[in-house]
Amino acid sequence: MYKRIKKIFPLLIVIPFILCGCWDEVLVEDTGFLTVVGIESAPQGNLKLTYALPVIDPDVTDARGEILDTESNLTRIARDNLNRRSGKDILAGKIQLVVYSKEFAIKGRISNTNSIFERDPSDAILAWVVIVDGSPRSLIHQAEDNLKDKPRPSTYLNDLLERAVSTANINETRIFNYDLISMAPGIDNTAPLIKISDKSIEVKGSALFSNKKMVGSINAQDGGLLTAMMKTLKNKKYTYNASIPFSTKETYSEKQSSAIQLRQNSKKINISIQNNKPVVDIYLDFSGYVDEYKWDNLNDEKEVKKLNDYVQEQIRQDCQKLIKYMQSIESDPIGIGDMVRAKHNSYFNKVDWHTAYKDATITAHVKFNVVEYGDIQ
Amino acid sequence: MDSRENQITSSQLMGFIVSIQVGAGALSLPANLARVCGHDGWISILLYGIMITAVISVIIGLMNRYNNKSIYEINKLLYGKYVGGLLNLLIVLYLWYSTCTILRGYINIIHVHLLRSTPSLVICIFTIIPTYYLAWYGIKYVARFSLAIYLSIGFCCLLFFLIFSDLRFNFLLPIGQSGIEGIKASFSPCIFAFLGYEVISVIYPEITNKKKAMKYAIGANLINTMFCILLLLVTTSFFGEEMLKKSIYPLFTLARAYRAPIIERMDILFIAIWLPVIAMSTRGYFCITYYSINKLLKLKKKGIYLLVFTSITILLSNIPESISQLTNYENIMMISGTLFSIFLVICYLFSFVRRKGVKPHV
Numbered sequence: 001m002y003k004r005i006k007k008i009f010p011l012l013i014v015i016p017f018i019l020c021g022c023w024d025e026v027l028v029e030d031t032g033f034l035t036v037v038g039i040e041s042a043p044q045g046n047l048k049l050t051y052a053l054p055v056i057d058p059d060v061t062d063a064r065g066e067i068l069d070t071e072s073n074l075t076r077i078a079r080d081n082l083n084r085r086s087g088k089d090i091l092a093g094k095i096q097l098v099v100y101s102k103e104f105a106i107k108g109r110i111s112n113t114n115s116i117f118e119r120d121p122s123d124a125i126l127a128w129v130v131i132v133d134g135s136p137r138s139l140i141h142q143a144e145d146n147l148k149d150k151p152r153p154s155t156y157l158n159d160l161l162e163r164a165v166s167t168a169n170i171n172e173t174r175i176f177n178y179d180l181i182s183m184a185p186g187i188d189n190t191a192p193l194i195k196i197s198d199k200s201i202e203v204k205g206s207a208l209f210s211n212k213k214m215v216g217s218i219n220a221q222d223g224g225l226l227t228a229m230m231k232t233l234k235n236k237k238y239t240y241n242a243s244i245p246f247s248t249k250e251t252y253s254e255k256q257s258s259a260i261q262l263r264q265n266s267k268k269i270n271i272s273i274q275n276n277k278p279v280v281d282i283y284l285d286f287s288g289y290v291d292e293y294k295w296d297n298l299n300d301e302k303e304v305k306k307l308n309d310y311v312q313e314q315i316r317q318d319c320q321k322l323i324k325y326m327q328s329i330e331s332d333p334i335g336i337g338d339m340v341r342a343k344h345n346s347y348f349n350k351v352d353w354h355t356a357y358k359d360a361t362i363t364a365h366v367k368f369n370v371v372e373y374g375d376i377q
Numbered sequence: 378m379d380s381r382e383n384q385i386t387s388s389q390l391m392g393f394i395v396s397i398q399v400g401a402g403a404l405s406l407p408a409n410l411a412r413v414c415g416h417d418g419w420i421s422i423l424l425y426g427i428m429i430t431a432v433i434s435v436i437i438g439l440m441n442r443y444n445n446k447s448i449y450e451i452n453k454l455l456y457g458k459y460v461g462g463l464l465n466l467l468i469v470l471y472l473w474y475s476t477c478t479i480l481r482g483y484i485n486i487i488h489v490h491l492l493r494s495t496p497s498l499v500i501c502i503f504t505i506i507p508t509y510y511l512a513w514y515g516i517k518y519v520a521r522f523s524l525a526i527y528l529s530i531g532f533c534c535l536l537f538f539l540i541f542s543d544l545r546f547n548f549l550l551p552i553g554q555s556g557i558e559g560i561k562a563s564f565s566p567c568i569f570a571f572l573g574y575e576v577i578s579v580i581y582p583e584i585t586n587k588k589k590a591m592k593y594a595i596g597a598n599l600i601n602t603m604f605c606i607l608l609l610l611v612t613t614s615f616f617g618e619e620m621l622k623k624s625i626y627p628l629f630t631l632a633r634a635y636r637a638p639i640i641e642r643m644d645i646l647f648i649a650i651w652l653p654v655i656a657m658s659t660r661g662y663f664c665i666t667y668y669s670i671n672k673l674l675k676l677k678k679k680g681i682y683l684l685v686f687t688s689i690t691i692l693l694s695n696i697p698e699s700i701s702q703l704t705n706y707e708n709i710m711m712i713s714g715t716l717f718s719i720f721l722v723i724c725y726l727f728s729f730v731r732r733k734g735v736k737p738h739v
Contacts, residue, residue: 009528093642125630126633126634126636176630180615180617180620184619335547339547342547342550
């Protein structure tokens with residue numbers, strides 16, 4: 001019996017892989033795989049769409065990709081329009097990035113536009129949701145025309161974003177998690193914010209949302225602190241640009257600053273309701289790996305203690321400033337509202353969360369310790 | 378089918394029941410429960426799971442009171458030839474209806490996720506060929522094949538493990554928010570998820586080691602309950618109840634949302650692994666219905682009647698035209714299944730009043 005099971009099980013494991021081949025024939029040469037979609041507002045509430053697709057044709061040697069511009073009321077209709085113009089059958093299953101313009105995000109139109117990706121199972125819901133400071137159409141065209149020394153726009157952007165996630169400067173926002181967070185009460189979305197310059201594309205930071213509308217943005221440095229409060233910096237390579245204690249003689253920046261890689265040991269959020277207001281305490285515990293620091297005696301305990309206290313206070317202040325900013329724009333990406341909903345449900349149901357969040361007392365408590373400082377003292 | 382071709386062991390019965398239960402309801406269960414009781418679906422499943430276990434005990438208890446008889450013979454003993462015959466006809470109609478409804482659901486999934494432009498009838502014919510082939514040989518072979526359900530469940534648990542780091546357990550809180558009202562409202566989706574256990578009353582005489590039947594039948598329900606609870610905990614804490622309410626098949630969306638290295642589209646592989654599960658559910662009801670018809674009408678020309686039965690099933694399964702119509706048909710199946718379960722409990726109680734055919738000392 002056992003021997004038979006041993007024979008049958010590998011067969012059962014192999015069968016699904018073989019069956020995956022039973023599908024309609026799709027010839028790569030005859031297919032246009034959309035990789036980047038740019039969406040922005042057009043007149044009369046329509047959509048201005050820009051599609052980028054790589055050229056996979058041995059006969060075409062002078063172009064890396066094809067860009068198609070169109071305008072339509074719906075993304076699906078736009079794709080049909082493209083099918084009438086493109087020499088290839090357009091497929092959306094390989095879309096890697098959906099780039100929205102900032103003004104489109106401010107109007108709160110992303111969520112509804114995303115519905116096609118959720119509804120049609122052949123569409124990828126793992127594509128990035130990205131906000132561009134400017135026009136997505138101009139970004140896609142410039143990336144294709146001007147950034148010849150860079151990989152294809154989709155690959156280049158995808159690599160940039162993944163690197164920014166690994167350094168905790170942004171949070172990973174794919175279509176499926178953008179949609180589920182935009183529906184969940186008491187929590188708001190963030191999305192990577194990018195900008196194109198003459199020679200490159202830059203991940204500027206994160207766009208912050210409130211009630212499905214983009215309401216503000218933070219830079220990449222603050223993005224790391226937000227990640228520490230939202231999730232954790234574990235397994236991330238977040239480098240904190242810290243000011244260090246310096247004397248008045250030390251006027252150059254290399255004497256006044258230090259690059260410290262932060263590792264998060266723990267995060268704890270305590271929530272209580274006092275005088276009908278949420279009181280939130282966020283406890284963050286970091287270890288620091290000093291990557292860049294002036295020539296000094298970091299093996300001296302007093303010196304290290306001084307540095308620890310100084311940086312600890314600085315991180316705390318930065319966190320506090322970030323929280324205050326997020327409260328002022330009523331954006332709650334940390335999900336404090338979700339925690340209040342879970343623990344103080346009757347209070348959450350009673351109030352309008354974004355108003356209550358604005359008035360909440362949120363305090364960051366930071367603990368920081370330098371644990372390593374490289375090969376020199 | 379000769380009698381030996383239908384004989385199964387208790388462990389095969391367990392796999393058979395699990396395959397029918399999991400295949401029919403698991404895909405849409407989290408979404409259906411989220412709509413009626415928010416994030417507390419797992420509590421409802423736990424409570425209804427316990428209730429169904431009690432019903433299974435009663436069904437096996439009823440079967441044990443009679444010597445090697447199915448519900449069809451018991452009905453004739455309890456209610457007489459004519460009323461019993463009518464009740465038997467209703468049971469067969471219920472089983473046939475369930476076959477057609479689940480087959481239609483299966484085709485719908487293939488239609489939406491894989492072969493959009495292929496006509497339903499064509500998909501239906503091709504998907505039923507393996508079922509036809511297995512039904513030809515008898516329940517024993519169907520039950521043997523249904524053991525593959527454990528592989529699919531294992532794969533599903535692997536998916537749960539892979540997306541574990543993306544779960545937000547806050548989405549499950551506060552526990553019990555929907556209250557008693559939520560539990561009451563979740564009756565239909567929960568019962569639909571558990572349907573399949575009632576086939577015990579039909580195939581009980583075919584079980585070779587009946588002493589273990591109770592243990593394995595309850596084991597089957599326990600596996601289904603635990604799997605459903607795990608499924609609900611994972612999908613709710615992954616999607617949140619608001620997103621779940623808008624989904625149709627959250628289990629597939631979950632597979633779509635996992636970024637797998639190399640193969641990328643995990644959903645394609647997941648569908649390929651999950652399709653046999655849904656097929657097993659259809660197959661289970663199909664074979665039981667054919668077995669029942671065979672038994673009641675004492676058919677001899679197996680080939681012709683199986684072909685006729687299959688053809689009618691294909692035609693009937695194509696009656697629902699849209700997914701919303703299918704939901705209505707599924708509701709009717711759920712109500713019928715519940716009535717059938719209540720009927721079995723009544724039979725058990727009535728067997729104490731009318732003791733004709735009851736084994737002595739039971």
